[in-house]
Amino acid sequence: MTEGWITGRTRQLLAENGIRLKKSLGQHFLTDQHVLDRMLHAAELGPEVGVIEIGPGIGALTERLAKEAKKVVAIEMDSRLIPVLKELFADDAHVDIIHGDALELDLVQLIHEKFHDCSSVNVVANLPYYVTSPILMRLLEDKLPLSRIVVMIQKEVAERLTAKPVGKAYGSLTVTTQYYTEAEWVSRVPANVFVPRPQVDSAVIRLNVRQQPAVSVQNERLFFRVVRAAFGQRRKTLANALAAGLFAGKRKEDLVRWIGEAGIDPKRRGETLSIEEFAQLTNHLDEVMR
Numbered sequence: 001m002t003e004g005w006i007t008g009r010t011r012q013l014l015a016e017n018g019i020r021l022k023k024s025l026g027q028h029f030l031t032d033q034h035v036l037d038r039m040l041h042a043a044e045l046g047p048e049v050g051v052i053e054i055g056p057g058i059g060a061l062t063e064r065l066a067k068e069a070k071k072v073v074a075i076e077m078d079s080r081l082i083p084v085l086k087e088l089f090a091d092d093a094h095v096d097i098i099h100g101d102a103l104e105l106d107l108v109q110l111i112h113e114k115f116h117d118c119s120s121v122n123v124v125a126n127l128p129y130y131v132t133s134p135i136l137m138r139l140l141e142d143k144l145p146l147s148r149i150v151v152m153i154q155k156e157v158a159e160r161l162t163a164k165p166v167g168k169a170y171g172s173l174t175v176t177t178q179y180y181t182e183a184e185w186v187s188r189v190p191a192n193v194f195v196p197r198p199q200v201d202s203a204v205i206r207l208n209v210r211q212q213p214a215v216s217v218q219n220e221r222l223f224f225r226v227v228r229a230a231f232g233q234r235r236k237t238l239a240n241a242l243a244a245g246l247f248a249g250k251r252k253e254d255l256v257r258w259i260g261e262a263g264i265d266p267k268r269r270g271e272t273l274s275i276e277e278f279a280q281l282t283n284h285l286d287e288v289m290r
């Protein structure tokens with residue numbers, strides 16, 4: 001199959017079904033088999049593995065997933081694409097097309113119902129840009145029993161998810177993602193392999209879901225609140241950022257002392273703390289404020 005073939009097929013399916021793509025649904029369809037190869041290679045599927053695809057569009061990625069996985073459940077929000085997808089996969093009993101919003105569906109139940117006979121479940125998707133972060137955060141924060149997530153997303157978001165401490169890309173999204181997963185950069189993808197062409201470049205990343213979070217925290221809720229407060233006022237020192245937000249009711253000198261006791265210089269900016277240091281700080285704050 002060549003790039004020309006897949007582009008032609010996408011255009012033909014859309015034209016035959018009278019479908020005009022909607023920007024509001026992030027509809028940029030992939031037309032390059034080499035990019036699909038890279039996604040499939042990163043996903044490391046196999047005959048026992050189940051896959052959830054979010055946003056199958058016209059089925060270019062779905063078709064490849066169906067060849068390598070035991071079961072594919074594809075969730076598509078655009079009702080116009082459902083009959084097209086159902087017809088395309090009519091002979092594939094192991095491909096389930098579900099009409100719905102990935103942000104609304106009960107994914108815990110879906111995994112329980114559809115993948116009970118699979119050894120593991122992965123998410124592989126070319127995500128709609130307008131909901132990339134909410135979808136990823138939902139997959140991680142709901143603690144779904146997933147092994148791996150391979151997604152095509154906007155390049156800037158991919159840089160944030162895979163960033164190292166310090167620097168513009170490092171933020172609360174980085175810490176949350178790396179708390180739950182080992183995040184790896186797979187490859188950059190230029191805008192010209194999509195129909196229609198988006199304004200931005202994309203990238204494929206792989207998130208290997210950790211069995212245990214990257215760091216041990218006694219109070220997970222406090223951990224994420226501290227992280228958000230630290231990055232919420234990036235230019236302030238850690239003590240000032242926490243005093244201004246999360247700990248507004250506390251005396252600043254107490255806060256400075258507690259941060260120091262946790263082994264962290266209170267004059268540092270929050271954006272310089274590693275995930276381990278955020279855990280160290282939170283565990284100490286949780287203890288002294290009990």
Ligand code: SAM
Pocket residue numbers: 025026027028029030031054055056057058059060061075076077078100101102103125126127128129131
């Ligand atoms: N997988 C196809 C491909 O690679 O060519 C299409 C990817 S396109 C970037 C994103 C797809 O997600 C579109 O088909 C869009 O209709 C669908 N979509 C948008 N929001 C969604 C949501 N909340 N839940 C499920 N699907 C959604």
